[in-house]
Amino acid sequence: MARKTTKHEFKSNTMPAIVTVGPVAILLLFLVVAPLIFVAIMSFCQTDEFYNVVYKFTASNYSKLISADYLKIYGQSLLIALITTVLCILIGYPFAYIIARTKSKKKQLFYMLVIIPFWTNSLIRIYGWRTFLGSSGWLNKLLVTLHIVGEPVDFLYKTGTTVLGMVYCFIPFMVLPLYTAIEKLDGSLLEASSDLGARPIKTLFEVIIPLTASGIFSGCLMVFIPCLGYFFVSNILGGGNTDMIGNLIERQFKSANNWPLGAALSIILILVTLLLVKIYQKLGGDMDSLGV
């Protein structure tokens, strides 16, 4: 009897599933799964003297990755990603809080201010920063005109400039999950806290932050992980002085032309990412708020 029902359910459930999920599954298979498998295979391949890929197994790509030079860049990437994430929280949280809780009619406008930059390619926006910060850029012109500095300041090609660009690029990814979490916050809880004698700063740490922790988590993940792989910000603003893992990968595929090594680096980055997402899930993070 039970067996019969299962069979019946299988029949009635599979057809709609194939029709609705099928095309997407095929698309994902070809566009995501297959390339990933290809990258994984390539990471174990050798190269000949002209750096052509030779499909022979080796693990040497991975052993190369633990050299001191690479380790330094991993450390530097993690540090920059961490600083970027922390700055994004410090700037993004108050901003998200204000737009989520304002009763003003300008709420939509503020929200749009976060979204609108997405409409322009981030590469172009980063070039914009370069123009703004360059030695003959607006900022320097202004500073010189106002006699704050004698001659133009060298803003570009510093670690700080890379971090600035990163923060600029990633702040919406921090603000949006925070906004969602803060907007869900029940205003009467804040009133209750105040009613029970808590000063605003106490309410912040006792009620607001614990109840928006999921937003903070997902914001951190959405900033930290892509930050590791972003290469053009440090290319354009850091001038190659502040290499990230992303820069290494880019270089292997382009100038160094060592695809298997680049593939191995990519695999490592993907594994780190998966590990972080797993940790996030373990901490009780909500996968929906990541947009995955």
Add this chain to the structure above:
Amino acid sequence: MGTIVELVGVNKLYGSNHVVKDLNITVDEGEFLTLLGSSGCGKTTTLRMIAGFEEPSTGTIKVEGESIEEKEPFERNVNTVFQTYALFPHKTIFDNIAYGLKMKKVPKPEIKERVLEMMEMVQLTGFENRYPSQLSGGQKQRVAIARALINRPRVLLLDEPLGALDLKLRKQMQLELKRLQKKLNITFIYVTHDQEEALTMSDRIAIMHDGVVDQLASPTDIYEHPATRFVATFIGETNIYDGCVTSIKGEVATVTLENGAVKVKCDDSFSILEYATVSVRPEKMRFDTKPHEGFELVAVVKDYIYVGSVLKCIVSLPNGNELKIERLAGQELPAIGSRIYPYWEAEDGVLIHNDSYKIFKALDEIKLA
């Protein structure tokens, strides 16, 4: 017993929306005062102004003789029980109740002692480590009350605290709240739209309507001597007649209605030719099979409605208006379709000024000028 809360000329405007109009209320120490009114009458706004979540546009709010309208909610010695309970979902029941004491930096052993004592008082012993989501509505309600009361406020503000509970639980909580209030001798300011709740629990009721307190009096007074037409119709059932005062003899006025003259007790604020409203509760209505002295009402019995202990008799007047007359079930009553002569004892009717009273006053002043 002295005054503990005083609202003097309090107004609240949201833009051009005048939600609380020139409110003057004094609340005595240890009193159970209810703000009663339908939604949008300004009762919750009034409560929120006392709590400090809203600032009055004009006027003064005093607690223990001290103006508090400049003070933030966390500086006020009043606590609120919220309609939605507003329990902190990420804290245990113990931590929820302990919150206020923790903010006051009370030593830990004392917090523990007081929280456990309070939990016993609201019958929640054993729930310390649960989270709000694991409690039923009634239990959450108790936590909300315990969380507010543990701070030993001078005044407890309750915003429709029983609104989300089912009828049986609500009745039970009404009695418990009243018991707690008597036991702790704390002033309660209670907001509700449920007139029965207000009548059973309160020492005094302030009936609010369109941002104005129509009447502030004891439940009995409000029921038996409604001050305005709104109060008369809002609290309990009543028969309302509009008419013109045609003569006043001592304390009894003759009011001529569309359907004829009736008699009703009045005071000296009424004058001849004033348009006024007569309110008579259905249980005070009487009738006879022959005309009664001083009453010219004639009606036809239309229907009977049996509601358990009483029988409601619906009668029609010649102009089509219906009257409700209540009788104890079992009493003999005339048959449907028969003619009766409704009347009441003059002192059982209430004569109420209506808007024309203001016009009369204004005319009087013009005459004097």
